[in-house]
Amino acid sequence: MASHLKDAAKKFLLLGQCVPTIKQNAAKIRVKRLELDENLLMYFRKDEFYYCYDPNKICKTGDVVLIQSLPHKMTKLITHEVKEVVYPLGDVTDPITGKKVAKERYRDDIEKEAELYGKLESSFDYNKAKPRGWQDGKKDFTSKPTYTKFNVFDKEDPYAL
Amino acid sequence: MLRGLTTVCFQTRGVKQLVNVKWVKPEYVPAYKPQKSGDLENLPNISQSSIPEDYALSEHLKDAPETVKQLFSVAHLGKKEYNALVKKELMDRVRKHKYDDDTPETKIAKLTGHIRCLQDTMEQFPRNIKTKVCVQELIDKRKKLLKFLRQYDYKKFEWLLEKLNIEYKAHPEDPHKLTRKESLRKLTEMHCDEIRNNKLADYRNLLESQQGPFLENKLKALKFIRNEQIELKLSITVTEQDISKVEKQLDDWKIRNEQKQELKKKKKKLI
Numbered sequence: 001m002a003s004h005l006k007d008a009a010k011k012f013l014l015l016g017q018c019v020p021t022i023k024q025n026a027a028k029i030r031v032k033r034l035e036l037d038e039n040l041l042m043y044f045r046k047d048e049f050y051y052c053y054d055p056n057k058i059c060k061t062g063d064v065v066l067i068q069s070l071p072h073k074m075t076k077l078i079t080h081e082v083k084e085v086v087y088p089l090g091d092v093t094d095p096i097t098g099k100k101v102a103k104e105r106y107r108d109d110i111e112k113e114a115e116l117y118g119k120l121e122s123s124f125d126y127n128k129a130k131p132r133g134w135q136d137g138k139k140d141f142t143s144k145p146t147y148t149k150f151n152v153f154d155k156e157d158p159y160a161l
Numbered sequence: 162m163l164r165g166l167t168t169v170c171f172q173t174r175g176v177k178q179l180v181n182v183k184w185v186k187p188e189y190v191p192a193y194k195p196q197k198s199g200d201l202e203n204l205p206n207i208s209q210s211s212i213p214e215d216y217a218l219s220e221h222l223k224d225a226p227e228t229v230k231q232l233f234s235v236a237h238l239g240k241k242e243y244n245a246l247v248k249k250e251l252m253d254r255v256r257k258h259k260y261d262d263d264t265p266e267t268k269i270a271k272l273t274g275h276i277r278c279l280q281d282t283m284e285q286f287p288r289n290i291k292t293k294v295c296v297q298e299l300i301d302k303r304k305k306l307l308k309f310l311r312q313y314d315y316k317k318f319e320w321l322l323e324k325l326n327i328e329y330k331a332h333p334e335d336p337h338k339l340t341r342k343e344s345l346r347k348l349t350e351m352h353c354d355e356i357r358n359n360k361l362a363d364y365r366n367l368l369e370s371q372q373g374p375f376l377e378n379k380l381k382a383l384k385f386i387r388n389e390q391i392e393l394k395l396s397i398t399v400t401e402q403d404i405s406k407v408e409k410q411l412d413d414w415k416i417r418n419e420q421k422q423e424l425k426k427k428k429k430k431l432i
Contacts, residue, residue: 062311091315103313122253124257124316130316141330149187149339150339159330161330
């Protein structure tokens with residue numbers, strides 16, 4: 001019975017985090033679960049990975065997303081699809097006040113503090129800031145997994161460390 | 162002499178290579194080097210005659226003779242003062258307000274300045290172990306701060322990378338020491354993939370080259386059937402639409418074929 005319920009729940013909706021992948025039209029989503037060790041009677045973390053169909057690339061690395069299983073398997077690997085992005089990484093909105101947050105403080109408060117001290121032109125302006133992704137592949141190499149460099153090729157891969 | 166000979170004789174140990182892949186082992190690059198730490202810029206342009214921050218505001222120094230100015234310049238006061246100026250320069254690029262020195266962006270800028278100064282030192286004295294350890298620790302610390310900043314403020318993170326000219330690459334999923342076996346395995350896998358893809362591409366080309374003649378035949382046959390049916394006053398099964406569809410397919414194929422031929426010619430010329 002319990003296993004049936006578990007399977008049914010899995011088919012409905014899952015909440016997971018997007019991790020870097022080299023797949024082009026799919027996102028790799030990590031779903032955190034807890035597994036009971038019956039000998040120790042303790043729960044341990046167990047990750048499950050799903051490849052989700054995402055042709056429009058609505059989710060980027062690190063985003064928390066909702067995924068749903070497809071009626072039919074698209075390929076051997078792709079079994080789910082991305083429904084919506086719940087929390088984009090590094091762009092959190094406080095659900096109660098609706099204000100933007102950076103760490104434990106409101107962005108407005110940080111701005112206000114800077115203005116009281118005398119804001120300089122060199123400071124970062126949230127209003128002028130470009131949306132996420134303009135440095136992707138230029139200076140920010142987080143969209144694909146990095147690996148240990150194993151050979152010298154003619155064309156160097158920036159993701160090889 | 163003998164020992165050297167024996168090592169030469171026994172070098173065929175390990176996996177027997179059945180596939181012709183050549184492994185070029187990446188050269189060791191120390192972690193303090195800019196290409197590893199992700200610094201895309203050298204030290205900022207600060208002239209040796211510039212005056213440190215403490216004396217810069219002094220009224221007396223402004224109308225002092227040249228010799229006195231020289232005595233108070235960075236060139237005379239030493240590397241420490243120069244490094245302080247480098248840090249200040251980098252911090253000024255991202256400073257929020259005049260007294261800002263503990264926000265994440267200024268902290269990272271300060272560390273970057275320190276790292277670039279130490280990298281410069283390491284270039285001059287590569288056997289200085291204390292500096293080597295210090296710069297490594299600072300690089301790790303900066304990476305950690307960048308990681309945190311990325312998690313809670315992505316826009317600022319990207320802006321900071323641009324301002325300070327740093328590259329950010331995440332740690333590999335399973336950091337490990339490189340082995341010959343693993344490298345050869347990966348290379349072999351790539352080699353096999355290449356063979357498979359080439360074969361598939363060849364087969365695809367063959368099938369596509371047969372498409373044109375087939376469509377021409379099909380068009381002829383369809384037209385013949387339609388004419389016969391009209392002549393013999395039978396029920397017409399081949400419509401005009403079917404014929405126009407095949408004609409369109411044939412035209413498309415001709416355009417694609419021409420493009421392919423041009424590409425082939427260009428490749429031949431290059432060779």
